[in-house]
Amino acid sequence: MPENLDNRKRKILQAIVEEYIETSEPVSSGSLVQNEELNCSSATIRNEMAELEQIGFLEKPHTSAGRVPSQKGYRYYVDELLREDNLSRKEIEMIREMMETKVNRLEDLTKIATTTLSEITHYTTIAIEPNVSNHTIIDIKFILLGTRVLMAVILTDSGIIRESIIKFDEDLTQEQIDDLTYIFNNKLVGKPLEKIDGPIEEYIVAEMKTGIKIIEKIIEEINKLLEDSKTYIKGANKVIDMPEFKKQDMAKDFLNVIDAKDIIADVINTGMAKDINVYIGSESEREELKNFSIVTFNHLLDGKDIGTIGIIGPTRMDYSKVISVMKYISKKLNDDYKKGKF
Amino acid sequence: MPENLDNRKRKILQAIVEEYIETSEPVSSGSLVQNEELNCSSATIRNEMAELEQIGFLEKPHTSAGRVPSQKGYRYYVDELLREDNLSRKEIEMIREMMETKVNRLEDLTKIATTTLSEITHYTTIAIEPNVSNHTIIDIKFILLGTRVLMAVILTDSGIIRESIIKFDEDLTQEQIDDLTYIFNNKLVGKPLEKIDGPIEEYIVAEMKTGIKIIEKIIEEINKLLEDSKTYIKGANKVIDMPEFKKQDMAKDFLNVIDAKDIIADVINTGMAKDINVYIGSESEREELKNFSIVTFNHLLDGKDIGTIGIIGPTRMDYSKVISVMKYISKKLNDDYKKGKF
């Protein structure tokens, strides 16, 4: 139910959210009178604020304090009041510079984007490799590294490369490797990299020259590759300067969340395929995250998911700035891609 | 100059360090009287403590507080007074269990050891891949992943595998790859992986079929591989429960150190090749680390450095326990290695 606020209430809510984001202090009616767009006295504002609190957009830490946006207030702000925060020329310059580095791997590009995002926004940034299971296999290579050590390299259409090293208890011959390469490529190229469990038998039957054990082990390892998606964190130290982390509990919760990156990965992976997702406080439905907000963007190239980058910070987050920077970086990645930068 | 303390002073210093490590409260003369080994009154202990302070082994936070070990005090303790802390059966069981996982890569083994160490000691653990430059090359493979994308895989005698993906502006043929493989193997196998810059020309001259540019690029990428050693951190959240991190500054310093892992990598890499190194406070000669201690061990297999694992925590660290656990894990890794586990 998208509540309808009259114009003045919208302006007041917006002003409160923005001032609070900037100062981290509860906002008083008095300080809002200064706002040019609001041509009324503090008493009027107080009345409006009381109503906004009534319907759940604002909260009061205590009777004689100013107001603070509630989670619902932030949500309304993000959905309805957010204005594009234009990046300064300096910031754009900085982003350009940082992202200029040449890379050979998509993975490295993600790292760079993560670092850039953290530097510019001053929040902690997390990158998560995509779930590759719906990516299409372009090629599979097997390389014998020792008599009993095999390396499997899988290429997908999205440019993501995964490799795995597999050890066996028996010697492998080059002939076997050639067989494997032939069969796996034959059966899997052009298909999505879904878990290969159902039709395993089929492959095995089709191919008895190289023992069942070997094939089973290879499939097992390939499946493992699909499961673990790497995560990178940058700027975990950024939070320390934020006033909310003066509270021991917040700091503790934050470090715990960072250490168990899966928590965030979970949230990110359950997200919709919108380009930008915003989870405010308990919206992420994880107890540990109820005091934090997460903003993510799915990095799509040619419609393929090639990874998600997320920012985590207090609910009092500069959503406007974060979203603007994300959009810019996202666009830049796409442009670079089209120019064939990688 | 290894100062000589009489027996009673040694006992007192030891008792103070151990009690302080346990409680994190300054130790008073009164609480030491309880110690059975010390058969004297609190007044006597006070006199001894005054002398220990005189010669720099103890410090006083303020006049009416107990004593705290100084950095020099910790150093003496570690060098002279440390007693082997026998691990409980439960801990040994836990280590065994955690390290049972089968791995294919040395890298994964390091990760597991890192996690185990952090779980058992309750400190933050950092693993750093070794500098492979003095490792001997066993094999070099080149795999064509696309017409312009090459993967180079380097195997060393220590079992460490490094791979790199290299992109070119022109198409590569399989024939060229075969050439490259032949030449690189011919020239490099059996040699240490030192930076390949001096005799580059030689290779190039020996081989004109595949353009100079390609070779240059490959060498460049291989050199990059040598430089960047990966680091893993586990248990960064462990510190939050330690009383010293109640102080904002400590927490800030810690997060900064963790974020710029290079700082620690630096310290670790400049260490001697002793099996276990202990850096107490400013001994690490980095301003950022003056309030922290680092204990590292070089993981050697067959005399080859295959990585370093370090623990970082406050100077009030349970050195005895940390060192005992490290020794145990180190031994276990070696045993497993001899049994051919990897």
Add this chain to the structure above:
DNA sequence: ATTAGCAGTCAAAGAAATAGATTGCTAAAA
């Protein structure tokens, strides 16, 4: 519908008082 004005509320900051821990010193005892 708006606003001026004022009483009421509460946290945060400061000041003062208190309690408690521990030392250092002195003089007596061993």
Add this chain to the structure above:
DNA sequence: TTTTAGCAATCTATTTCTTTGACTGCTAAT
């Protein structure tokens, strides 16, 4: 000479009380 008992002095941590100042909410006038 070494050890110890005892006590004054020191300083932190805790508690309590007071003061200040920032807001709000309400009422009555505009």
